Amino acid sequence: MTLAGALSKRENDATALGILARSKALVHPALLTATRQLDDELQRVIGHHLGAGGKYVRATLALLSARAAGVSERVGLPGAIAIECVHNFSLIHDDIIDGDVERRHVATVWAKFGIGPALIAGDALSALAFQLLLDAPTEERVHAAQRLADATQAMIVGQAEDIASEEELSLTVEECRRMEAGKTGALLSCAASIGAVLAGASDVLVENLSRYGEHLGLAFQAVDDILGVWGDPSVTGKPVGNDLRLRKKTLPVAIAYAKGFDVLAVSSSPNERELSHAEVSEAIVLLEESGARYETQELAETELHAALAALDRATMEDSARSELAVIARYVIERDQ
Amino acid sequence: MTLAGALSKRENDATALGILARSKALVHPALLTATRQLDDELQRVIGHHLGAGGKYVRATLALLSARAAGVSERVGLPGAIAIECVHNFSLIHDDIIDGDVERRHVATVWAKFGIGPALIAGDALSALAFQLLLDAPTEERVHAAQRLADATQAMIVGQAEDIASEEELSLTVEECRRMEAGKTGALLSCAASIGAVLAGASDVLVENLSRYGEHLGLAFQAVDDILGVWGDPSVTGKPVGNDLRLRKKTLPVAIAYAKGFDVLAVSSSPNERELSHAEVSEAIVLLEESGARYETQELAETELHAALAALDRATMEDSARSELAVIARYVIERDQ
Numbered sequence: 255m256t257l258a259g260a261l262s263k264r265e266n267d268a269t270a271l272g273i274l275a276r277s278k279a280l281v282h283p284a285l286l287t288a289t290r291q292l293d294d295e296l297q298r299v300i301g302h303h304l305g306a307g308g309k310y311v312r313a314t315l316a317l318l319s320a321r322a323a324g325v326s327e328r329v330g331l332p333g334a335i336a337i338e339c340v341h342n343f344s345l346i347h348d349d350i351i352d353g354d355v356e357r358r359h360v361a362t363v364w365a366k367f368g369i370g371p372a373l374i375a376g377d378a379l380s381a382l383a384f385q386l387l388l389d390a391p392t393e394e395r396v397h398a399a400q401r402l403a404d405a406t407q408a409m410i411v412g413q414a415e416d417i418a419s420e421e422e423l424s425l426t427v428e429e430c431r432r433m434e435a436g437k438t439g440a441l442l443s444c445a446a447s448i449g450a451v452l453a454g455a456s457d458v459l460v461e462n463l464s465r466y467g468e469h470l471g472l473a474f475q476a477v478d479d480i481l482g483v484w485g486d487p488s489v490t491g492k493p494v495g496n497d498l499r500l501r502k503k504t505l506p507v508a509i510a511y512a513k514g515f516d517v518l519a520v521s522s523s524p525n526e527r528e529l530s531h532a533e534v535s536e537a538i539v540l541l542e543e544s545g546a547r548y549e550t551q552e553l554a555e556t557e558l559h560a561a562l563a564a565l566d567r568a569t570m571e572d573s574a575r576s577e578l579a580v581i582a583r584y585v586i587e588r589d590q
Numbered sequence: 591m592t593l594a595g596a597l598s599k600r601e602n603d604a605t606a607l608g609i610l611a612r613s614k615a616l617v618h619p620a621l622l623t624a625t626r627q628l629d630d631e632l633q634r635v636i637g638h639h640l641g642a643g644g645k646y647v648r649a650t651l652a653l654l655s656a657r658a659a660g661v662s663e664r665v666g667l668p669g670a671i672a673i674e675c676v677h678n679f680s681l682i683h684d685d686i687i688d689g690d691v692e693r694r695h696v697a698t699v700w701a702k703f704g705i706g707p708a709l710i711a712g713d714a715l716s717a718l719a720f721q722l723l724l725d726a727p728t729e730e731r732v733h734a735a736q737r738l739a740d741a742t743q744a745m746i747v748g749q750a751e752d753i754a755s756e757e758e759l760s761l762t763v764e765e766c767r768r769m770e771a772g773k774t775g776a777l778l779s780c781a782a783s784i785g786a787v788l789a790g791a792s793d794v795l796v797e798n799l800s801r802y803g804e805h806l807g808l809a810f811q812a813v814d815d816i817l818g819v820w821g822d823p824s825v826t827g828k829p830v831g832n833d834l835r836l837r838k839k840t841l842p843v844a845i846a847y848a849k850g851f852d853v854l855a856v857s858s859s860p861n862e863r864e865l866s867h868a869e870v871s872e873a874i875v876l877l878e879e880s881g882a883r884y885e886t887q888e889l890a891e892t893e894l895h896a897a898l899a900a901l902d903r904a905t906m907e908d909s910a911r912s913e914l915a916v917i918a919r920y921v922i923e924r925d926q
Contacts, residue, residue, distance in 0.1 A: 293747050295754045347713060351706035370687035373709065374750045377683060377716070381743040384720050388736040396732050400724040407717040411629050414710045418631045 270584030320449030330449025412436025439471030656785030666785025748772025775807030
């Protein structure tokens with residue numbers, strides 16, 4: 255925590271990018287190697303997706319959590335690969351569900367290859383995660399696989415709640431947070447502890463690393479929700495107010511609703527799936543008036559502090575703790 | 591084998607239906623109970639799919655394989671439920687991929703709820719299978735989960751090859767069989783041995799039950815291919831020559847092609863996704879001329895005998911062996 259606290263944003267960003275690049279250099283090739291057991295066509299489809307980039311935040315947490323437990327990052331590698339398999343399976347399927355045609359300025363899998371091949375590619379990555387962990391089933395790997403299965407299911411349930419909320423007029427702030435804890439928090443929590451699980455670390459350490467990941471997930475998602483309304487389109491690669499356009503029940507919308515601002519009611523045609531450009535602008539004005547932007551930012555910072563507090567509660571290797579703190583701060587201060 | 595051999599088709603069918611009904615009565619409620627850990631909306635979507643019926647062939651094999659190993663069918667139950675989770679996940683996703691709007695005369699999941707909810711429901715069932723087996727990870731359950739992950743991946747790869755073959759002019763008979771061994775054989779092989787694995791049976795028994803399932807899968811798929819061309823629409827619930835209409839590279843088509851009959855070349859508009867009604871009729875005439883129907887039927891019977899031979903090679907509880915033989919014969923003689 256000292257390191258994260260002592261750095262300027264620019265220094266913290268540079269440090270974080272260095273850590274992420276180091277993990278990516280380790281995990282990306284290992285992930286491609288793991289997909290070689292699939293057939294050529296699946297490899298081509300998955301290769302296109304993985305080639306589009308990605309920051310490897312989850313893989314980084316997995317590796318750092320092994321170091322936190324006092325062992326080499328290599329011990330966390332199978333966990334890092336498995337987590338990235340599940341994460342990328344969810345991205346590929348989410349793009350089908352949301353009808354998104356670009357991700358990181360590259361065509362999404364379904365847009366390039368069709369819904370069938372994209373669906374199958376996601377399914378293959380999902381099964382691959384469990385194959386990798388159960389291939390040489392030590393007690394630690396089985397425990398990791400068990401936790402990954404639970405986290406994957408929590409993520410899927412969160413995603414289902416997210417879809418179901420499209421039909422609802424509003425969510426309470428609590429419902430929204432619960433949905434986001436599943437959708438984003440569960441896999442981050444699993445990632446931030448899987449290396450320690452593979453290292454056979456104590457329950458206390460595993461528990462505190464999980465908490466760190468859970469709070470980080472909620473902070474991450476709150477920032478995502480802010481960027482979904484106020485993000486710079488030239489940086490995020492998405493239209494202005496993209497989440498509002500899609501009528502998403504995000505934190506700012508739920509917070510505003512609780513204060514009497516029914517932001518999505520600006521729509522004059524409730525049966526249209528999307529808000530018009532003018533309606534999005536009007537919704538943004540209402541959100542600003544309600545103070546929801548500031549409150550969502552506050553929530554993100556509260557979660558960041560809770561994540562850092564969880565790190566401080568457990569005994570762990572110091573440099574790993576510092577780097578986990580740097581990653582957390584980087585995630586919260588990002589603008590894309 | 592004696593029992594299967596001594597019965598008339600009608601007697602064998604009746605015996606098989608009794609065995610299947612008994613398994614369904616055990617597994618169907620247990621499967622619904624397992625889905626209760628998901629959220630209400632997912633339960634509703636999955637409940638619609640499971641409510642449409644299903645013969646529970648795979649669950650039955652799982653239960654019988656426990657009995658084959660000399661223990662109660664109850665020991666195989668977690669395996670039976672997990673296998674049905676994976677099987678139903680694949681059906682729900684396949685219906686999206688194929689654009690099928692009905693299954694067993696009921697609206698498919700995507701047709702009723704949309705692609706997003708169907709995709710998510712399949713994902714949830716897939717993760718649930720591993721959650722169930724890893725929940726209380728004894729050595730036997732971990733072994734079962736490992737085999738299920740491998741079988742699931744083989745099924746997915748077979749499905750990917752099936753989709754990729756749509757772009758190809760033809761498959762060799764060998765390519766077609768390999769694809770079908772993955773698409774159908776892998777999960778049946780896992781089902782037919784998972785109860786024995788959970789019972790901690792010998793490698794020899796597990797191996798022979800797997801072989802039985804693998805051959806049964808190939809026989810099953812050969813019969814499926816015959817019904818896809820010559821099945822009675824009033825019984826199968828699908829249009830005449832449905833597989834031909836969709837230009838599927840099935841066994842009869844591959845066998846005919848190897849003999850110089852390019853059945854799918856009847857199409858005058860190669861860019862259309864589907865064959866016309868007249869083209870389907872013409873393709874059926876060509877298939878008949880080639881003798882492919884008879885040869886596919888012969889292949890199914892050869893695989894049935896190989897399945898029964900695998901059963902006879904291992905020491906196992908006699909009534910389970912008889913019932914596995916009855917199920918195999920039933921599957922091959924079915925007309926839907």
